[in-house]
Amino acid sequence: MDPMIQLYYEESEEMLQKAEECMIRLEEEYSSVDINELFRIAHTIKGSSHMVGYADIGNLMHKIEDLLDCARNGSISFNQSIVTLCFEGLDTAQKMLLYKKESGSDQMIDSLTREARRIAELTEVFIGVNKKVTVVTEIPKTETGIISACLAKPSQGKNSFYISFFFEDDIAMVSPVLLMILNCVQELGSLVYSSVNDNYFNGHGSEPELAFYNIILSTDTEEAELYANFDVTYVESINIVNLSRSKLAINDYRLMAYDSQPNAILLKALIYLCRIGSSGKIGMSSEEMGQMKLAHDQAIKAIALIKNRAGLTEFLEEYKNLYLMAVENYETQKVEDQNLFSNFDKKITKLIEKGFNAIKGRYVVSVYQAEKIDFTTKLRHFIGKMNKAATFIFLVDLSQLTLLDEQEVKDLIEIKRQLADKDIELGIIACGLGTRVIVNIFDSIMTVEKFEVSQSGTAAILKILRADAFFKKISTRTKYLN
Numbered sequence: 001m002d003p004m005i006q007l008y009y010e011e012s013e014e015m016l017q018k019a020e021e022c023m024i025r026l027e028e029e030y031s032s033v034d035i036n037e038l039f040r041i042a043h044t045i046k047g048s049s050h051m052v053g054y055a056d057i058g059n060l061m062h063k064i065e066d067l068l069d070c071a072r073n074g075s076i077s078f079n080q081s082i083v084t085l086c087f088e089g090l091d092t093a094q095k096m097l098l099y100k101k102e103s104g105s106d107q108m109i110d111s112l113t114r115e116a117r118r119i120a121e122l123t124e125v126f127i128g129v130n131k132k133v134t135v136v137t138e139i140p141k142t143e144t145g146i147i148s149a150c151l152a153k154p155s156q157g158k159n160s161f162y163i164s165f166f167f168e169d170d171i172a173m174v175s176p177v178l179l180m181i182l183n184c185v186q187e188l189g190s191l192v193y194s195s196v197n198d199n200y201f202n203g204h205g206s207e208p209e210l211a212f213y214n215i216i217l218s219t220d221t222e223e224a225e226l227y228a229n230f231d232v233t234y235v236e237s238i239n240i241v242n243l244s245r246s247k248l249a250i251n252d253y254r255l256m257a258y259d260s261q262p263n264a265i266l267l268k269a270l271i272y273l274c275r276i277g278s279s280g281k282i283g284m285s286s287e288e289m290g291q292m293k294l295a296h297d298q299a300i301k302a303i304a305l306i307k308n309r310a311g312l313t314e315f316l317e318e319y320k321n322l323y324l325m326a327v328e329n330y331e332t333q334k335v336e337d338q339n340l341f342s343n344f345d346k347k348i349t350k351l352i353e354k355g356f357n358a359i360k361g362r363y364v365v366s367v368y369q370a371e372k373i374d375f376t377t378k379l380r381h382f383i384g385k386m387n388k389a390a391t392f393i394f395l396v397d398l399s400q401l402t403l404l405d406e407q408e409v410k411d412l413i414e415i416k417r418q419l420a421d422k423d424i425e426l427g428i429i430a431c432g433l434g435t436r437v438i439v440n441i442f443d444s445i446m447t448v449e450k451f452e453v454s455q456s457g458t459a460a461i462l463k464i465l466r467a468d469a470f471f472k473k474i475s476t477r478t479k480y481l482n
Contacts, residue, residue, distance in 0.1 A: 060089055165214075216243070
């Protein structure tokens with residue numbers, strides 16, 4: 001190991017230990033001595049980290065240094081939130097140091113780097129929100145300090161918005177566009193948070209050209225008026241989230257809503273259409289048509305009871321069109337028209353894809369993205385938190401994996417059977433370099449437990465909806481519902 005790197009590890013570990021002792025004392029009572037010592041440690045680790053090329057640790061310690069500097073000079077009142085942020089930041093820095101020293105996995109280091117960015121951003125927001133206002137008597141004469149000047153303006157607006165600006169690919173220079181955005185901010189209200197600081201303008205920062213810019217705006221202006229105010233050259237799109245909204249909106253997902261019964265009724269009606277698509281023809285017996293009509297009528301009544309209706313209107317319109325198409329072709333007996341069937345099948349697939357993208361992870365369909373490390377333990381943890389009463393289909397995406405070991409296969413078999421006891425159907429998604437291997441593994445255990453493997457979420461759902469066993473489950477579940 002390089003002697004300089006070795007020395008860096010030893011000194012940083014020693015200083016982080018001292019920092020932890022300072023933090024423990026600060027939890028009990030405020031001490032300017034400990035605050036100053038922490039500031040010195042953060043400043044030292046920041047500089048040495050950048051010197052050895054560990055910019056991720058250096059950037060995190062820079063934010064902790066800024067926070068401690070505000071606490072020691074009195075621009076932010078010392079409280080337990082500062083202690084908590086410092087604890088999180090120093091703990092993450094210590095973990096990053098350990099994994100770098102022991103050459104940990106790229107995945108773990110990436111995870112820690114993301115966590116460091118999150119803490120750094122949270123620290124910057126905390127400083128912006130809590131920093132005591134200083135009266136500015138001069139208008140900044142240059143671009144330097146414009147972010148600080150904006151952040152120093154008192155926050156008095158009744159509305160608070162988190163706004164993301166996404167820039168066009170052919171933007172020549174970002175700085176002038178940022179200035180135009182900040183000018184709009186000053187006209188509308190006050191800046192509470194900015195994802196870039198003054199260094200971006202004075203050339204001392206190491207930031208690359210930005211693809212997007214995030215702010216928190218405090219303003220009396222309503223959301224509908226913001227789009228026109230921020231119609232700035234080279235801004236391709238804008239996303240606005242109302243942080244001060246206190247009322248429910250139509251696109252809110254209601255976590256406590258009990259929609260499982262009406263969803264089951266609607267799902268049964270949808271299955272009839274999917275089973276038509278799998279038969280290779282639209283023709284059906286009069287008894288089958290009668291059952292489909294009954295399921296459709298029940299579904300229309302059940303829809304009125306559904307609380308989570310975001311994105312449902314367009315989906316229902318297309319479902320109704322397909323239902324009418326099936327009924328019309330039954331009544332006119334166009335059962336031999338294969339072009340008609342092919343068109344119908346494509347529409348079914350498109351309908352399922354649209355519905356899957358609208359509801360996955362919220363109700364009816366839940367999805368878990370498997371990771372390479374210890375994925376079945378994490379999978380069990382996820383299932384433990386999942387709302388099983390609202391879930392009918394559970395998809396496990398193995399696309400990031402290239403192999404399953406024997407224990408993981410055993411775990412999946414057990415999990416599948418446990419979900420089946422809850423009337424939840426499990427499907428497997430495998431799409432990528434390891435697809436063939438994954439498929440072969442499941443083929444080899446087919447006599448023990450059969451898994452349906454598909455290359456997409458849409459294909460997986462279609463397989464499940466067209467399976468006789470799932471149709472029987474849904475039919476049983478809705479048999480006694482009025």
